Amino acid sequence: MSAALTRSEKKRQDILAAAKQAFQQEGYDKTSMDRIAKLASVSKRTVYNHFESKEVLIMTLMAEMWQQVMHSPAVHFKPDVPVREQLIELLLREIEAMSDEEFLALNRVAFGYFFFEPDAMKRQLERMGVQETAMMSWLKAASESGQLKPLDANQASTQLHGLIKAEAFWPQMLRIAPVLTEPERVSLAERSADLFLSHYQA
Amino acid sequence: MSAALTRSEKKRQDILAAAKQAFQQEGYDKTSMDRIAKLASVSKRTVYNHFESKEVLIMTLMAEMWQQVMHSPAVHFKPDVPVREQLIELLLREIEAMSDEEFLALNRVAFGYFFFEPDAMKRQLERMGVQETAMMSWLKAASESGQLKPLDANQASTQLHGLIKAEAFWPQMLRIAPVLTEPERVSLAERSADLFLSHYQA
DNA sequence: TTTGTACACTACACTGTATAGTTTACTTTG
DNA sequence: CAAAGTAAACTATACAGTGTAGTGTACAAA
Numbered sequence: 056m057s058a059a060l061t062r063s064e065k066k067r068q069d070i071l072a073a074a075k076q077a078f079q080q081e082g083y084d085k086t087s088m089d090r091i092a093k094l095a096s097v098s099k100r101t102v103y104n105h106f107e108s109k110e111v112l113i114m115t116l117m118a119e120m121w122q123q124v125m126h127s128p129a130v131h132f133k134p135d136v137p138v139r140e141q142l143i144e145l146l147l148r149e150i151e152a153m154s155d156e157e158f159l160a161l162n163r164v165a166f167g168y169f170f171f172e173p174d175a176m177k178r179q180l181e182r183m184g185v186q187e188t189a190m191m192s193w194l195k196a197a198s199e200s201g202q203l204k205p206l207d208a209n210q211a212s213t214q215l216h217g218l219i220k221a222e223a224f225w226p227q228m229l230r231i232a233p234v235l236t237e238p239e240r241v242s243l244a245e246r247s248a249d250l251f252l253s254h255y256q257a
Numbered sequence: 258m259s260a261a262l263t264r265s266e267k268k269r270q271d272i273l274a275a276a277k278q279a280f281q282q283e284g285y286d287k288t289s290m291d292r293i294a295k296l297a298s299v300s301k302r303t304v305y306n307h308f309e310s311k312e313v314l315i316m317t318l319m320a321e322m323w324q325q326v327m328h329s330p331a332v333h334f335k336p337d338v339p340v341r342e343q344l345i346e347l348l349l350r351e352i353e354a355m356s357d358e359e360f361l362a363l364n365r366v367a368f369g370y371f372f373f374e375p376d377a378m379k380r381q382l383e384r385m386g387v388q389e390t391a392m393m394s395w396l397k398a399a400s401e402s403g404q405l406k407p408l409d410a411n412q413a414s415t416q417l418h419g420l421i422k423a424e425a426f427w428p429q430m431l432r433i434a435p436v437l438t439e440p441e442r443v444s445l446a447e448r449s450a451d452l453f454l455s456h457y458q459a
Numbered sequence: 460t461t462t463g464t465a466c467a468c469t470a471c472a473c474t475g476t477a478t479a480g481t482t483t484a485c486t487t488t489g
Numbered sequence: 490c491a492a493a494g495t496a497a498a499c500t501a502t503a504c505a506g507t508g509t510a511g512t513g514t515a516c517a518a519a
Contacts, residue, residue, distance in 0.1 A: 062488070063493065082373045084286040087478055098495045100481085109479070167372055171284045173432035180433060213423050214452060221419025225427075230375035231382060250416060254455035264514070265467060289504055300469045305506070 067105050069095040074116050079160050082167040083113060113168060120161040121182075127152075129189050132196035138203065138256060139248055145193060146219060146244040149186060153224045154234050162228050187212050203255045211255065218247040269307050271297040276318050281362050284369040285315060315370060322363040323384075329354070331391050334398035340405065340458060341450055347395060348421060348446040351388060355426045356436050364430050389414050405457045413457065420449040 060068070073095035077086040088109055092099040106112040130145050152158060162183070169176040191208040198206050222243050226232035235243065262270070275297035279288040290311055294301040308314040332347045354360060364385070371378040393410040400408050424445050428434035437445065 066494080080373065082286075084284075085373070088480080089478075098497095100496085101494055103480070104493075107480095170369060170372070170431075171282065171287070176431055177433040180431070210448065214420055214448075217419040217421075217423030218416055219419075220423065221415050229372075229378055229382070231379040246412065246416075250452065250456045254452045263467095268468080290506080291504075300471095302470085302507085303468055306467075309506095311505070 066095075066097055066101055069097060070102055070105055070112075071116055071119060073097075074112055075120070075160060075164065078113060078116070078164045078167065083109075083164075113164070117161065117165055117168075120157060120164070124155065124158045124161055125185075127186050127189055130193055132193050132200065134200050134202070138197055139252055141193075141197075142248045142252065143241075143244045145190065146215065146247055147240060149190070149216075150219055150223045150235070150240045150244055152186065153220070154227065154240065156234070159227055159234075163230075166228070187216065190215065202257055204257050206255055211251075215247060215251060218250065219243060268297070268299055268303055271299060272304055272307055272314075273318055273321065275299075276314055277322070277362060277366065280315060280318070280366045280369065285311075285366075315366070319363065319367055319370075322359060322366070326357065326360045326363055327387075329388050329391060332395055334395050334402065336402050336404070340399055341454055343395075343399075344450040344454065345443075345446045347392065348417065348449055349442060351392070351418075352421055352425045352437070352442045352446055354388065355422070356429065356442065358436070361429055361436075365432075368430070389418065392417065404459055406459050408457055413453075417449060417453060420452065421445060 070091065073091050074086075077091055077094055088102055089099055091112075092102050095102070102112070106115060128148070130141075130148065133141060165179050166176075169179055190212045194203065194206065194208045194211050197203045198208070223235050223240065227234050272293065275293050276288075279293055279296060290304055291301055293314075294304050297304070304314070308317060330350070332343075332350065335343060367381050368378075371381055392414045396405065396408065396410045396413050399405045400410070425437050425442065429436050
């Protein structure tokens with residue numbers, strides 16, 4: 056079913072790809088519809104045949120990118136596996152997720168667009184932060200099982216996210232550092248887990 | 258000498274204040290020179306008499322905000338004071354610095370302006386990150402004195418900053434959470450120091 | 460106290476350009 | 490041939506920056 060794109064559908068994809076690239080690199084305001092058309096090798100009219108306005112275009116784009124990105128598998132706490140091993144696994148997944156080019160691209164587009172609209176920004180970040188819930192339930196379970204000390208799951212989750220985002224998200228989203236390599240990710244997950252467990256392991 | 262502003266100097270200040278507000282709330286692109294003039298209760302021509310272009314205006318603004326913000330006192334490691342106490346003090350200072358409204362405002366303006374120019378963004382962040390150097394030398398000294406385990410000062414500094422920025426910088430810069438109250442700051446400094454020291458204290 | 464002078468400020472019209480979105484006349488493709 | 494695409498000109502608007510004629514203010518000379 057995937058190669059069976061009609062010409063029209065292909066044009067649509069081209070336009071979305073062009074918009075993704077342009078919005079990511081230049082931002083919404085500085086990207087003209089003429090430029091998107093040119094980048095997509097499509098006439099401007101065709102852009103408007105598929106998307107009735109620039110606003111609709113970026114919204115559709117963000118919605119579709121969202122689809123691609125959202126697949127949180129939800130890791131459950133297993134009482135029989137060592138906490139360290141589990142935590143490293145969990146952190147590694149989060150690091151992989153935030154290192155995904157598509158995820159970064161979505162964030163760049165959304166940040167550029169919502170940066171000056173705190174309410175929309177907040178909603179956006181809350182959607183993104185669904186993972187935090189998964190981590191929080193893992194932390195709660197690990198704590199209740201007695202393998203971690205009693206803790207404020209919210210605080211602990213924020214700490215863990217702070218640790219990994221400082222190296223694996225913010226610099227990449229701002230394009231001031233390249234995406235982490237696999238060994239770097241493993242090292243980050245291990246160091247973060249070790250720091251965390253030194254304090255929280257029962 | 259402070260109240261002795263000529264009319265011209267006052268107008269200049271009004272314009273900069275208006276620009277600060279507008280650029281912070283709406284962003285560079287969406288803020289017109291007409292709007293700035295109106296906000297400053299000044300004619301558009303006066304804006305151009307003081308600043309030859311919009312570009313010069315925002316650059317001047319950022320430079321002046323930079324002056325106000327940059328005053329890093331540099332904390333030195335004292336072998337005779339308990340590490341925990343010193344670290345909390347150091348973290349608290351960093352938290353205060355990043356909670357400063359002027360600092361946040363500068364960051365919002367600069368982010369909005371540089372977000373899509375990675376090179377300029379990088380330079381900006383490197384200037385901002387001067388504090389990180391101070392923290393790193395404290396960490397090195399503390400480690401060499403034997404009070405902290407041997408550590409990679411760079412990594413350790415990133416971890417500490419990750420911990421505090423997750424609560425005291427990113428949410429505030431994005432306007433999705435209010436600036437921390439004094440007790441919240443103390444709590445954050447203590448929790449971060451304790452987590453860190455559980456792992457790194459010798 | 461009045462008058463003269465320099466200069467910054469104001470109001471407003473104007474130029475030039477960029478850009479969202481539309482229209483039209485014609486072409487390509489399934 | 491019908492649906493979708495193309496190129497290019499067009500409308501409407503916003504906005505950076507300029508030019509100008511006149512006004513307000515500070516300050517000094519008379």
